Amino acid sequence: MNSVHRRRLQLVAFALSVLGWILTGTCNYLPDWKNRSLDLNVLELWTMGLWQACIVQDVGGTQCKDFDSFLALPLEFKISRILVSTSNGLGLLSLVIASLGLDCLKMEDTEQKLKKQLLLLGGVLLWMSGVLALVPVSWVAHTIIQEFWDEDIPEIVPRWEIGDALFSGWFGGFFIILGGSLLLSTICLSSDHQLPEQYAMADTQDMHPSTSGNRRL
Numbered sequence: 001m002n003s004v005h006r007r008r009l010q011l012v013a014f015a016l017s018v019l020g021w022i023l024t025g026t027c028n029y030l031p032d033w034k035n036r037s038l039d040l041n042v043l044e045l046w047t048m049g050l051w052q053a054c055i056v057q058d059v060g061g062t063q064c065k066d067f068d069s070f071l072a073l074p075l076e077f078k079i080s081r082i083l084v085s086t087s088n089g090l091g092l093l094s095l096v097i098a099s100l101g102l103d104c105l106k107m108e109d110t111e112q113k114l115k116k117q118l119l120l121l122g123g124v125l126l127w128m129s130g131v132l133a134l135v136p137v138s139w140v141a142h143t144i145i146q147e148f149w150d151e152d153i154p155e156i157v158p159r160w161e162i163g164d165a166l167f168s169g170w171f172g173g174f175f176i177i178l179g180g181s182l183l184l185s186t187i188c189l190s191s192d193h194q195l196p197e198q199y200a201m202a203d204t205q206d207m208h209p210s211t212s213g214n215r216r217l
Contacts, residue, residue: 006186007103010119013186014098017126017179021091023172024133028084030165031064033077034144036158047163050081076143080136084169087132091176094129098122098183116187123187126180130173137169 031049045056054064067073073081099105101119141162148159 003103006189009182010102010186011104013179013182014095014102015179016175016182017091017095017098020130020133020172020175020177020179021088021095023168023175024084024091024129025088025172027133027137027165027169027172028088030163030168032163032165033080033140034160034166035163036160048077048160049163049165050077050084074143076136076140080140083132083136087129087173090125090132091129094122094125094180097125119183120187123180123184126176126183130176130180133169133176134173137166137173141166 028050031052031054032047033049035045035047037045043058047054047056052064052066054062056062070078070081097118099122101115101117101122103115105115144160144162147153148161153159
């Protein structure tokens with residue numbers, strides 16, 4: 001892979017990672033991880049997120065209230081708040097590190113090895129950030145589906161349903177992992193294509209002694 005195509009692929013990978021980080025950050029603060037509507041009042045929609053619960057009315061009004069205690073949250077929401085917040089912080093750190101290793105950032109030739117190491121570290125951290133976002137989102141979705149089809153719960157009891165924030169977390173985590181994978185692929189492809197150049201230089205050096213020997217003869 002030549003430098004132009006590698007640089008373009010790195011920019012695409014970095015843009016995907018930034019988009020994924022924005023989506024996971026939005027997922028963290030959206031109060032719409034799960035929602036339910038009451039049969040007694042169909043004009044209101046109850047939503048619940050990691051940080052607050054809201055009541056959305058069809059007339060356009062929305063009332064939200066922050067959770068008073070972390071301990072009062074369900075177990076999956078406690079763990080999800082920690083994992084998603086960690087994912088956002090780790091994602092920001094990985095983006096900063098990966099940006100220092102991009103080819104578009106000019107450095108001295110002696111620092112090219114350092115750039116590859118930064119790009120490798122940034123790609124690995126992006127993978128970790130994406131996984132930390134996908135795990136809690138999938139866990140909460142599994143819990144919602146499991147409770148929705150639980151036959152022990154009476155049918156008259158309203159059921160929670162999957163909210164839009166979970167889809168933002170799924171897409172965000174996927175884009176972060178995809179961006180990190182593409183960044184790592186640019187390192188592998190560039191290293192593979194450097195081998196023929198090294199062999200060519202070695203062959204050139206081997207040819208010079210034989211040429212000089214022929215001249216002496």
